[in-house]
Structures are given as C-alpha cells and as structure tokens.
Amino acid sequence: MIIDILTSGFRLSKTRDKQLVHGILWTIVEGFFAALPFVFLFMMLTQAFAKELTIKAAIFFGCGMVLSFLLRIGASAIGAPKIYNGAFTMMGEARLNVAEHLRKLPMGWFNKQRSGDLAGRLTSDITFVEHMWSHFIQPFVAGFSMPVFLTIFLFFVDFRLAIVMLCGFPLTLLALLWTLAMGKSAGLKLAKANSAVQSALLEYVQSITVIRSFGRFGNSWKRLVKILDDQRNAWFHAETRTSPFLSCFGFVLEMSYISLVIFGIYWSANDKLTVAQLLIFLIIALPVYRQLYEVGQAMLMLRLANRSLMRIEALLHEPTLTEPQHPEMPENYEIRFDHVGFSYDKKETNNKEAGNTKMAGHKVLDDISCVIRPQELTAIVGPSGAGKTSFVHLIARLWERTEGKITIGNIDLKDIGTENLHRLIGMVFQDVLLFSGTVYDNIKIGKEDASREEIIEAAKQAEAHQFIMALPEGYDTVLDEHGSSLSGGEQQRISIARAFLKNAPILLLDEATASLDPSAEAEIQRAMNALTRTRTVVVIAHRLNSIRRADHIIVLKNGKIVEEGTHDTLVKADGLYQKLWNNQNKARGVLPQTEAILN
Numbered sequence: 227m228i229i230d231i232l233t234s235g236f237r238l239s240k241t242r243d244k245q246l247v248h249g250i251l252w253t254i255v256e257g258f259f260a261a262l263p264f265v266f267l268f269m270m271l272t273q274a275f276a277k278e279l280t281i282k283a284a285i286f287f288g289c290g291m292v293l294s295f296l297l298r299i300g301a302s303a304i305g306a307p308k309i310y311n312g313a314f315t316m317m318g319e320a321r322l323n324v325a326e327h328l329r330k331l332p333m334g335w336f337n338k339q340r341s342g343d344l345a346g347r348l349t350s351d352i353t354f355v356e357h358m359w360s361h362f363i364q365p366f367v368a369g370f371s372m373p374v375f376l377t378i379f380l381f382f383v384d385f386r387l388a389i390v391m392l393c394g395f396p397l398t399l400l401a402l403l404w405t406l407a408m409g410k411s412a413g414l415k416l417a418k419a420n421s422a423v424q425s426a427l428l429e430y431v432q433s434i435t436v437i438r439s440f441g442r443f444g445n446s447w448k449r450l451v452k453i454l455d456d457q458r459n460a461w462f463h464a465e466t467r468t469s470p471f472l473s474c475f476g477f478v479l480e481m482s483y484i485s486l487v488i489f490g491i492y493w494s495a496n497d498k499l500t501v502a503q504l505l506i507f508l509i510i511a512l513p514v515y516r517q518l519y520e521v522g523q524a525m526l527m528l529r530l531a532n533r534s535l536m537r538i539e540a541l542l543h544e545p546t547l548t549e550p551q552h553p554e555m556p557e558n559y560e561i562r563f564d565h566v567g568f569s570y571d572k573k574e575t576n577n578k579e580a581g582n583t584k585m586a587g588h589k590v591l592d593d594i595s596c597v598i599r600p601q602e603l604t605a606i607v608g609p610s611g612a613g614k615t616s617f618v619h620l621i622a623r624l625w626e627r628t629e630g631k632i633t634i635g636n637i638d639l640k641d642i643g644t645e646n647l648h649r650l651i652g653m654v655f656q657d658v659l660l661f662s663g664t665v666y667d668n669i670k671i672g673k674e675d676a677s678r679e680e681i682i683e684a685a686k687q688a689e690a691h692q693f694i695m696a697l698p699e700g701y702d703t704v705l706d707e708h709g710s711s712l713s714g715g716e717q718q719r720i721s722i723a724r725a726f727l728k729n730a731p732i733l734l735l736d737e738a739t740a741s742l743d744p745s746a747e748a749e750i751q752r753a754m755n756a757l758t759r760t761r762t763v764v765v766i767a768h769r770l771n772s773i774r775r776a777d778h779i780i781v782l783k784n785g786k787i788v789e790e791g792t793h794d795t796l797v798k799a800d801g802l803y804q805k806l807w808n809n810q811n812k813a814r815g816v817l818p819q820t821e822a823i824l825n
C-alpha cells in the first residue's frame with residue numbers, strides 16, 4: 227500500500243519529472259545537514275566528559291552546529307519548491323491522462339456511472355491523492371534520510387548499542403503495518419462517505435428546481451443532511467479509530483528506546499561502555515525515534531489516500547474502445563449494417579456445453595442488415611423506443627455493437643478508428659451540448675482552425691446569424707453553462723452551424739421535436755435541408771411529412787427492420803409506415819402543423 231501511494235504520482239502521470247528527482251536529492255542533503263549537528267554535539271560532549279573541552283573548541287562546535295542548521299534550511303529552501311513543482315506538474319499530467327482515458331471509453335461505461343461518483347473521482351479523489359503525494363514526499367524523504375545518517379553515525383559511537391537499536395526497527399515496522407491495517411476500514415468508510423456527499427450535492431444542485439417545489443424539508447434535503455452526517459461520522463471514525471493503534475506504535479518505539487537504555491546501563495555496569503558514551507548515544511538516538519514516529523503518523527494519512535488512488539486507478543484500467551494499429555480511411559461513404567445486434571446491458575455468458583461465449587441482455591437492435599447509400603438522404607422512422615437513436619449512435623461508434631459488422635466504404639468501423647470517424651461524421655442531435663464560452667467559440671468547435679468569416683458563413687447557412695446578431699455582443703456574447711440563456715431552437719441552430727463548419731461527408735441528424743414552436747421548427751428544418759444537400763445523410767425522422775422526399779426510408783419496430791423503401795412505395799404497402807402516416811395525417815387535422823420544406 228505504502229509503495230503504491232509513493233509511486234502513485236509516477237504511475238498516474240506516466241512521467242518522471244526532473245525537478246522532482248532534483249528535489250528529492252536536495253531533501254536527502256537536508257537530512258544530512260539535519261544529522262550533522264549531532265556529530266558536533268557528540269564531539270563536544272566527548273571532549274567535555276574527558277574534561278578536554280576548550281572554549282575555542284566549544285565555539286568551533288557551536289559554529290558547526292549553527293552552520294549545519296543554516297545549510298539545512300538552505301537545502302530545504304531549494305529542495306521543497308522543486309518537489310512541489312515536480313509533484314504538481316506530474317499530477318497535472320495525471321489529470322490529463324485521466325481525461326484522455328475518459329475520451330476513449332465507450333459511452334456504455336458512462337451509462338453505468340453515477341455522475342456524482344464520476345465527478346468525485348475526477349475532482350476530490352485526484353485532489354486528495356495529489357495533496358497527499360505532494361505533501362508527503364518531502365517530509366517522508368527528509369524524515370527517513372536524517373535517521374539513516376544518524377544511525378550510520380551511531381555505529382561509530384557504539385556498534386553494539388547501534389545493533390540493539392536496529393533490532394528494534396523490524397518490530398516497529400510490524401507495529402506500523404498493524405496500525406495501518408487497523409485504519410483500513412476507516413479509510414474505506416471515509417472514501418465511500420466522501421463519494422456519497424459528492425453525488426448527493428451534485429444531484430441536489432442539478433435538480434434544484436424540482437427540489438424547490440417541495441421546500442427545504444423535502445426528501446432530498448433530508449437525504450442530503452443524512453449523507454453529510456455520515457461523512458462527519460466517517461471523518462470522526464477515521465481520526466479516532468487509528469489513535470489507539472498509533473499509541474501502540476508509539477509504545478513499541480518507546481520500548482525499543484528503553485531496551486537501549488537497559489542494554490546500555492548493563493554494558494556500562496560491566497565496564498564495556500563509559501557513562502559518557504552511553505549518555506551521548508541515548509541523546510543522539512532520541513531524534514531518530516522521534517523522526518520515525520512522525521513518519522509513521524504521516525503514513526497513516528496516506529492510508530486515507532489509498533482508497534482514492536484505487537478509485538482513480540480502477541477508472542484508468544477500464545478498457546477503452548479498441549483502436550486499430552493502422553487506421554484506414556474509406557474512399558466512399560456507403561454505410562452497411564451486416565446482421566448487427568446491440569444491447570445496452572450486454573453481459574458475457576458462457577455456454578459450457580456448447581463451448582462458446584455469447585452476449586446476453588435486452589436486444590435493442592436485432593439482426594439489422596441494410597445499406598445506406600452515399601450522397602442519399604436516408605430516414606430512420608418507427609415508434610418511440612424502436613431503436614432509431616441507438617441505430618444512429620452505432621454508426622458514430624458512440625456505442626459498440628454487440629453482434630455483426632458495420633462498415634463505411636467496406637471498412638469496418640473498428641478499422642477506421644475513432645479519430646478518422648470523428649473526421650468523417652458530423653452530428654446534429656436534439657441534446658445540444660453548449661459550453662460556457664462565446665457563441666463564436668461554440669461554433670468553432672466544428673473546425674478548430676476556422677476563420678471568423680467561415681464561422682459567420684456557417685451561422686448564416688444554419689439560419690442562426692440573425693438571432694446571434696441580436697444578442698448583446700453578437701458572436702462574442704458569452705453563453706452560460708450549457709447555453710441556458712438560449713432557447714432550444716437557438717441551441718439547435720448553433721449545433722447545425724457547427725456541422726456546416728465541419729463539412730463532414732457523412733451527417734447524422736436527429737429531427738427537431740414538437741417541443742419547438744412552429745416558426746423555430748420551420749427555421750431549423752430549412753437549415754437542416756440545406757445541410758443535407760451534398761452529403762450522405764441519415765436522419766431520425768419523427769414527422770413523416772418532412773421525409774417524403776427521402777431517397778430511402780428504413781422502418782424500425784422493436785429493434786428490427788420491418789420495412790424499407792421510398793415514401794411512395796411504403797404508403798402503398800399495407801404496413802407500419804402506412805399506419806404511422808395515416809395516424810400523423812389524422813393528427814394534422816387537429817394539431818397546428820408546420821409544413822416541412824422538403825415537401
């Protein structure tokens with residue numbers, strides 16, 4: 227465990243910062259200068275007991291001690307900043323590594339996580355490990371190097387007593403390990419409580435509007451109070467649980483010192499050691515024990531960080547999407563589904579009798595085979611929950627199919643690799659993610675090196691230019707987090723502008739929902755139509771009216787393709803599409819309806 231924590235920064239950051247190494251060397255030098263005054267003390271006491279100490283020698287030894295103290299402070303002043311600098315740089319790298327790893331994880335992993343727990347790992351767990359690691363290295367190295375130098379010196383003072391002292395160390399180590407083991411459950415409990423608080427607070431803030439309607443004493447409030455109480459108890463438990471064991475560790479150290487005294491007096495009584503030698507030895511041995519006690523105490527704090535470290539490392543061990551060694555780029559953009567199956571809750575089951583491994587779980591898509599032709603508009607339709615969104619997400623490899631094969635231009639998605647896939651595909655979904663920042667920056671995400679003219683042109687094509695210019699600072703208006711100061715329709719047009727800017731050859735679209743007002747919907751529809759003219763487009767259609775001119779319509783029901791064709795052939799067939807079309811036409815008679823531009 228100790229080794230785990232001590233090496234954690236190196237493992238998490240995958241680097242060895244030179245500053246840190248230099249800092250550690252300077253801290254060893256600091257340990258040497260911390261031990262040096264005791265050498266002067268030894269020489270002074272030896273001369274004093276032999277009644278040979280002159281005032282000149284006393285001043286010399288005194289100056290030696292003062293100089294050692296000053297050099298120690300100097301070494302610490304050079305070493306400590308280097309250590310902190312190196313440690314924080316490495317932990318910064320560690321954070322980037324975690325972020326990079328998250329980027330490569332399949333969406334299925336995020337689906338299983340509670341957002342609070344994930345936030346906890348990315349914030350408090352990393353900060354805890356960072357704090358422990360950066361603040362522990364310096365006292366740990368200094369705390370160990372000084373006793374090591376002093377112990378070596380004590381062998382010169384009296385090797386027999388030094389051996390007795392060394393014999394006590396394994397016992398002390400055992401006592402420390404026992405103390406650490408006893409503190410383990412408290413550490414686990416504390417980490418669990420911290421994570422629960424993180425989740426509860428996040429949930430509380432995210433659902434504040436719902437909570438307000440129930441008042442301060444609603445269930446959420448009570449739950450939060452309980453979780454905060456649990457955390458307080460866990461901290462109390464962590465602090466108090468280890469203290470009796472820490473006393474035990476201290477007791478073993480003291481016993482070890484007392485055995486030194488006993489052996490020393492015995493040898494001195496038998497004329498094997500002078501009283502002066504004994505006294506000097508005991509005086510110099512004292513800081514060794516005190517330093518070891520402090521290192522032990524610091525290690526107890528490390529125990530608390532270990533659980534956080536385990537949680538971060540577990541995250542880093544989550545398998546990422548498999549990436550090809552040599553990613554390929556397709557030459558055409560025909561998308562082909564070949565007996566594709568998919569379930570969100572996939573589990574591997576071993577059929578021992580049949581001797582094979584199968585994927586079980588509720589199949590959201592089942593045995594899907596179809597071709598989406600390049601430069602065509604393909605619409606995916608079907609009742610709610612039929613699997614339309616899942617189908618489109620598989621093309622972008624947001625999820626990994628569980629069965630079959632998906633290819634673009636005859637190349638398996640897995641061989642294209644995520645980087646290339648990102649380049650090939652533009653997406654406009656209903657859940658638009660806007661970042662806190664300017665409107666300009668939010669559109670620029672579509673193409674990092676875009677010029678201002680390109681961005682404005684994309685916004686114009688997306689029918690967003692007008693409303694952006696009406697904002698207080700136009701394109702430089704800073705949006706709130708998640709773009710909450712914009713309406714749903716405006717957010718969606720920013721997302722369409724991004725897609726225009728990206729200009730990817732394949733476009734995945736989720737048609738606007740009925741939650742928008744008719745004029746906003748008409749504008750979005752116009753923008754989407756402009757976007758689909760020259761690309762391979764797959765659109766999830768909620769309103770059949772808007773896809774009457776689609777080249778190809780795929781009808782899904784319960785995760786299976788039940789019909790395929792054009793609007794004209796499908797309305798004539800006596801199938802699901804015809805029913806959906808008739809239902810929507812009936813509804814059109816009573817509901818306000820926006821005529822789609824494609825019509």
Ligand SMILES: Nc1ncnc2c1ncn2[C@@H]1O[C@H](COP(=O)(O)OP(=O)(O)OP(=O)(O)O)[C@@H](O)[C@H]1O
Binds near residue numbers: 612616
């Ligand atoms: N992230 C998820 N985790 C688990 N199950 C999911 C997830 N997303 C969707 N599902 C389930 O998969 C099935 C298909 O959902 P999907 O969203 O693909 O259907 P849809 O046809 O797009 O529905 P809608 O038109 O209502 O958006 C549904 O039963 C849904 O509950």
